[in-house]
Amino acid sequence: MMDSVLGVVLALAALLCYGFLLGSSFCALFQKRERAGFCLLLGMMLFLAVFTVTELPIEKLGLPFHVLVYVQTGVLLALFAACIVFCARKGVFREWKMPAASDICMTVFLLLILFQVIYGMNNGGRINGYDTSYYNGHAMNAIYTDTMYQYNPRTGRYIGLETYEYDGYPMLIAYLAKVFFMHPLVVVNRVLAILEIILANLIVYETAMRLSSGKRRVAVWTAAIYAGMSVFCYQFEEGRFFYLWQRTAESKSMLANVYLPFALLALLMLVKESGALYGWLILMLAAIVGAGLSVSGIFVMAVMIGSGLLALIVCQRRWKYLPYSVLCMLPGMAIGITRLFL
Amino acid sequence: MVSGWDLEFYRTVFTNYWWHGLFFVVYLGGLVYLAAGKSAELKQVFVWPFVIMLISIFNPFLMEPILQRTGWQNRYSRFFWMLPAELLCAYILAVLIERQNRAEWRTGMIVMAACLVFLCGGSATEFALDDNIYKIDDSVIAVAEMIDAASEKERPVVLYDEEMYYWIRQYDASFTTGAKKSEMETYRWMTAEEIDASEQYESRGQAVAMFVRGVEVEPALINKVFAGREIDFFVRNRNFYSEEYLKQLNLVYVDAVEGYELYRCVQAREE
Numbered sequence: 345m346m347d348s349v350l351g352v353v354l355a356l357a358a359l360l361c362y363g364f365l366l367g368s369s370f371c372a373l374f375q376k377r378e379r380a381g382f383c384l385l386l387g388m389m390l391f392l393a394v395f396t397v398t399e400l401p402i403e404k405l406g407l408p409f410h411v412l413v414y415v416q417t418g419v420l421l422a423l424f425a426a427c428i429v430f431c432a433r434k435g436v437f438r439e440w441k442m443p444a445a446s447d448i449c450m451t452v453f454l455l456l457i458l459f460q461v462i463y464g465m466n467n468g469g470r471i472n473g474y475d476t477s478y479y480n481g482h483a484m485n486a487i488y489t490d491t492m493y494q495y496n497p498r499t500g501r502y503i504g505l506e507t508y509e510y511d512g513y514p515m516l517i518a519y520l521a522k523v524f525f526m527h528p529l530v531v532v533n534r535v536l537a538i539l540e541i542i543l544a545n546l547i548v549y550e551t552a553m554r555l556s557s558g559k560r561r562v563a564v565w566t567a568a569i570y571a572g573m574s575v576f577c578y579q580f581e582e583g584r585f586f587y588l589w590q591r592t593a594e595s596k597s598m599l600a601n602v603y604l605p606f607a608l609l610a611l612l613m614l615v616k617e618s619g620a621l622y623g624w625l626i627l628m629l630a631a632i633v634g635a636g637l638s639v640s641g642i643f644v645m646a647v648m649i650g651s652g653l654l655a656l657i658v659c660q661r662r663w664k665y666l667p668y669s670v671l672c673m674l675p676g677m678a679i680g681i682t683r684l685f686l
Numbered sequence: 687m688v689s690g691w692d693l694e695f696y697r698t699v700f701t702n703y704w705w706h707g708l709f710f711v712v713y714l715g716g717l718v719y720l721a722a723g724k725s726a727e728l729k730q731v732f733v734w735p736f737v738i739m740l741i742s743i744f745n746p747f748l749m750e751p752i753l754q755r756t757g758w759q760n761r762y763s764r765f766f767w768m769l770p771a772e773l774l775c776a777y778i779l780a781v782l783i784e785r786q787n788r789a790e791w792r793t794g795m796i797v798m799a800a801c802l803v804f805l806c807g808g809s810a811t812e813f814a815l816d817d818n819i820y821k822i823d824d825s826v827i828a829v830a831e832m833i834d835a836a837s838e839k840e841r842p843v844v845l846y847d848e849e850m851y852y853w854i855r856q857y858d859a860s861f862t863t864g865a866k867k868s869e870m871e872t873y874r875w876m877t878a879e880e881i882d883a884s885e886q887y888e889s890r891g892q893a894v895a896m897f898v899r900g901v902e903v904e905p906a907l908i909n910k911v912f913a914g915r916e917i918d919f920f921v922r923n924r925n926f927y928s929e930e931y932l933k934q935l936n937l938v939y940v941d942a943v944e945g946y947e948l949y950r951c952v953q954a955r956e957e
Contacts, residue, residue, distance in 0.1 A: 347819055463813070499870075500863060529857060566780040579809075643765075655735045
């Protein structure tokens with residue numbers, strides 16, 4: 345029943361609602377008034393970060409897959425309950441309001457996302473070859489054998505422990521498939537693919553909003569031109585747009601189109617927030633998710649955030665940012681080192 | 687020790703990523719525009735990180751020894767994802783459009799943005815509805831269901847061609863592939879016609895590697911593989927193997943779907 349359009353819509357609605365609640369709570373915790381789109385974006389990154397941090401020790405201890413499902417679900421439910429209580433006490437729910445139907449900018453932006461989702465789901469993109477057989481194979485094995493990375497993803501033979509570098513992304517696919525009663529291919533090719541398209545657009549919109557000091561028309565134009573570029577420049581095989589439309593929701597695609605642009609947005613916020621804890625934590629989230637859910641992200645994310653922070657420290661001559669920078673990068677680097685060497 | 691400098695590699699990576707380079711030129715133009723501007727924030731977020739990356743990660747003289755030691759040449763192009771080129775281009779164009787007060791100038795800017803998108807890129811992919819909710823070929827699902835229907839085992843051992851190999855376990859993890867990973871990938875980039883048939887006698891693994899690419903390996907050799915590896919089913923890609931050849935293998939026809947036929951391996955069952 346869940347392997348259907350209705351199932352995809354339900355799973356997406358559940359994830360987006362969860363993300364929105366998580367993001368709203370985070371913003372309320374720091375007494376920040378943010379747009380709904382940003383709360384959603386932040387909440388989804390929080391969700392991914394929580395997943396990464398919970399998944400890694402279970403995986404490294406060689407525990408069965410069902411332990412991950414139980415622990416992860418427990419943690420996420422506890423977080424959900426905490427957010428509900430917190431939001432109720434702080435009166436966050438009263439601040440939520442539906443966007444007005446006459447809001448042209450919002451309508452255009454939502455239509456833009458809708459068109460891209462429809463395009464992404466029907467563009468004939470199907471390069472499910474060598475790489476995807478690895479990720480999806482591990483996700484399938486986890487569900488079928490109740491183990492994590494102990495069977496060869498392509499042949500199904502027992503290997504003990506995977507020796508090739510791998511990230512936590514296949515387990516995210518497997519986990520979502522388990523909790524939503526879906527086939528992993530539906531999770532990755534539909535649910536996560538649509539999520540990637542939505543998040544990629546939200547990041548562009550939010551970055552443009554902050555760059556233009558809140559000019560919504562500039563943000564919508566930026567999102568529209570960016571969308572045009574992505575659709576018409578998809579064929580550059582190494583580029584981020586190729587991954588967005590032809591290899592949607594692979595871990596590399598998420599790195600190129602979600603994690604790294606989110607890191608840029610976090611850096612921009614850090615500059616705008618003049619080094620407030622809120623900004624540092626969001627940057628730390630980007631580092632954790634990038635390193636935990638993409639092997640390439642361990643290096644690429646470190647270089648990107650490192651370069652951004654170095655530029656910030658030197659330009660603003662705020663040497664006191666150095667220890668904050670180290671602390672901000674530490675969890676991501678620890679996850680990366682654990683993934684590569686332990 | 688670093689064994690020589692391969693600067694051509696960096697040129698190839700750069701051109702492969704940026705193609706004709708128009709986007710990169712616009713991006714550089716945007717950076718120069720920001721560098722000349724008054725906004726310190728924009729410089730801190732876009733210009734200075736780019737300069738730092740230019741003298742570090744995009745510096746071939748620094749990266750060559752690192753890449754040679756780590757062997758990450760095939761992943762080097764991913765560092766270009768750090769550059770927010772497309773975002774900056776889109777933002778600058780959006781600002782230029784919004785700055786125009788007169789309708790004709792604004793229309794002109796929109797046309798210019800559209801031209802840039804088409805000049806930098808080209809065409810979108812086709813708009814085609816997918817076969818199914820899984821976003822995989824219908825034939826993969828059909829083959830998997832065909833094996834499930836025919837098998838009495840929970841985890842049947844199945845041998846299929848290299849193309850099906852990458853797909854089928856993404857849909858159904860209950861199968862175990864009757865060939866090793868290395869065998870499936872030996873002739874990955876070659877067609878049956880390009881493979882030297884005499885190599886089949888080098889080892890049994892070599893014979894399997896050739897067989898899964900469609901080479902008509904000596905039947906006795908493949909029959910030994912079917913028996914030795916206790917292969918339950920063989921999925922024949924209809925583009926491969928003649929009918930005469932199949933008759934020499936210890937197989938019994940089970941069923942067929944478009945493009946594929948399913949055979950049960952007789953000897954494996956007898957042993």
